Amino acid sequence: MPLSHAARVIERCRAFYAAREPGHFLINAQVPADAPAIPPLYDFDLDRQLDAWLDANLEAARPGWAAKVGLDDDTLPSICPRFGIAEHSAWLGAEVRLQETTCLPTPLLDSLDDLSPLRISPETRWYRYMRDGYAHLRSRQNGDFILSVRGTMTPMDIGNAVRGDALFSDFLLDPAGAHRLMAFLTAAVRWYYDQLLGWADEVAGGHIFMYHSSWMAARSIGHITNDAAMLCSPTIYDTYGFPYEQQLIQGYAGVLFHVHNQKLHFAPRAAQLPNLRLLEVTNDPKTPVALEDLPRVLAATGRANLMLYGTSDEVRAHLAELRGRNVLLSVACRDRADAEDIVAFVRAHSKPLA
Numbered sequence: 001m002p003l004s005h006a007a008r009v010i011e012r013c014r015a016f017y018a019a020r021e022p023g024h025f026l027i028n029a030q031v032p033a034d035a036p037a038i039p040p041l042y043d044f045d046l047d048r049q050l051d052a053w054l055d056a057n058l059e060a061a062r063p064g065w066a067a068k069v070g071l072d073d074d075t076l077p078s079i080c081p082r083f084g085i086a087e088h089s090a091w092l093g094a095e096v097r098l099q100e101t102t103c104l105p106t107p108l109l110d111s112l113d114d115l116s117p118l119r120i121s122p123e124t125r126w127y128r129y130m131r132d133g134y135a136h137l138r139s140r141q142n143g144d145f146i147l148s149v150r151g152t153m154t155p156m157d158i159g160n161a162v163r164g165d166a167l168f169s170d171f172l173l174d175p176a177g178a179h180r181l182m183a184f185l186t187a188a189v190r191w192y193y194d195q196l197l198g199w200a201d202e203v204a205g206g207h208i209f210m211y212h213s214s215w216m217a218a219r220s221i222g223h224i225t226n227d228a229a230m231l232c233s234p235t236i237y238d239t240y241g242f243p244y245e246q247q248l249i250q251g252y253a254g255v256l257f258h259v260h261n262q263k264l265h266f267a268p269r270a271a272q273l274p275n276l277r278l279l280e281v282t283n284d285p286k287t288p289v290a291l292e293d294l295p296r297v298l299a300a301t302g303r304a305n306l307m308l309y310g311t312s313d314e315v316r317a318h319l320a321e322l323r324g325r326n327v328l329l330s331v332a333c334r335d336r337a338d339a340e341d342i343v344a345f346v347r348a349h350s351k352p353l354a
Contacts, residue, residue: 005072010204012074012353013215017254017277017305019326025319025350026074026328028212029312029339033063041083042098046129051136054081058140065145067336073343074328075213078148080200081133082210088153088225089161090126091192093119107164112177118162120188127192134199147201148208151223151256152193155185155244156237160228167228171236182244189248193221209256211280212307212328221249222256223280226270230263237266245273256280256307262287264300271302278328280307291318298325312342319349 016024038060044053058079065077081087084102086094095106108117121127130150137147153161159181160167170178197219200207206217216222226245229237249255254277259267262284271279279301283289290297291310307328310318315331329346333339 006076006203008072009074009076010206010215013206014217015353016326016328017217019351019353021351022325023323023351024326024353025322025346026214026353027343027346028075028214028328028330029068029071029073029343030330030332031064031067031071031336031339032333033067035060035063038101040100041103042100044098046098047125050129050132053083054133054136055140057082058137061145068339071336071339071343073339074215076146076203076208076215077144078146078208078210078213079137080148080150080210081130081137082150083129086161087126087130087150089158091124091130092158092162092188093117093121093124094126094162096126105161107166108162109164109181112163112170112174112181115181115184118184118188120191122195127195131195131199146203146208147199148210148213149200149222150196150210151225151258152189152196152221154224154226154241154248155182155189156241157226157228158185158189159240168231171232171240175239178240182240186244186247190251211256211258212278212330214328216254216256216277219252220254220256220277221252222254222278223258224248224255225258226266227260229266229270230260232266234266234269238269241266242269242273245270249273249275254278258282260284261290261293261297264296267300268302271300271304276304278307279304281309283309289314291315294318294321312338315342316345319346323349 016026038056061079086096086103086105089105090096094108097104206215211223229241255275256278258280260282281290290308291314305326309330311332331342
């Protein structure tokens with residue numbers, strides 16, 4: 001396992017997720033590093049150049065890992081195949097539009113009357129890209145990084161990808177068809193996510209997760225997203241989102257759920273998901289960052305453990321306001337000295353994690 005502090009990271013993470021009282025903090029201190037630019041994704045023919053794309057991403061990640069050597073935060077160097085948003089749904093057989101730094105899905109379903117275009121198969125192109133991508137990165141391992149879990153979407157979010165925005169009309173005009181699609185996708189996502197877990201490295205009985213480069217226990221599912229719910233009323237989410245998310249996570253010991261701070265109207269319900277271990281709240285454009293908008297964020301997220309983003313200065317200014325929760329902080333630091341200082345600051349303000 002890479003890095004001598006791995007045992008300490010895992011020990012603190014175990015204590016964090018086992019905590020029954022608030023006031024515990026984990027930290028991912030991000031240190032600036034000069035990294036080679038990754039060429040545009042659309043410049044690669046992934047059927048022939050998948051390995052080259054992955055190698056470019058790997059080389060871009062190494063300087064960041066090197067910058068953190070000896071920094072005792074709560075992360076471990078990790079990577080997984082990551083192309084953009086479309087791989088979360090394209091494994092069902094969809095075509096994908098490659099962009100410069102991401103990829104976009106192409107809807108598969110013209111109608112809810114026929115779900116046969118959705119293929120649960122290890123032979124679809126993007127399933128193979130993910131499977132072969134993990135295998136290639138594994139071939140590059142030399143004890144210096146861990147293969148993390150990429151994550152997936154909830155049934156409602158994938159439904160938006162494979163049906164397009166027609167899904168929002170379906171919720172109102174064809175509720176029976178929408179429920180059939182959600183039920184199908186619930187089973188499909190469980191199948192696919194278990195493949196992702198199998199491709200990633202098991203670490204001390206758990207896994208490292210892409211969104212925070214930190215450890216969670218065995219049979220955790222995450223990150224999972226429902227960005228489509230941002231465009232719907234709480235009633236629609238409560239009908240087509242939450243019930244199928246409950247079904248999806250059955251059999252998993254923990255859940256890492258992703259929401260956006262711009263639209264938190266469905267977050268109070270999402271925060272009630274069984275076995276929710278971490279609710280990640282991103283910072284969106286034209287919206288106050290979560291750490292500077294804590295009354296709204298805390299009111300919308302129940303009693304959930306949170307993952308929040310901010311600068312080191314924002315964390316120093318607002319950490320005291322978070323003592324009523326357990327929080328994993330992803331912190332943008334000015335330099336290595338600032339990272340050392342903010343790790344010490346967070347440790348000093350956290351209840352013991354040992």
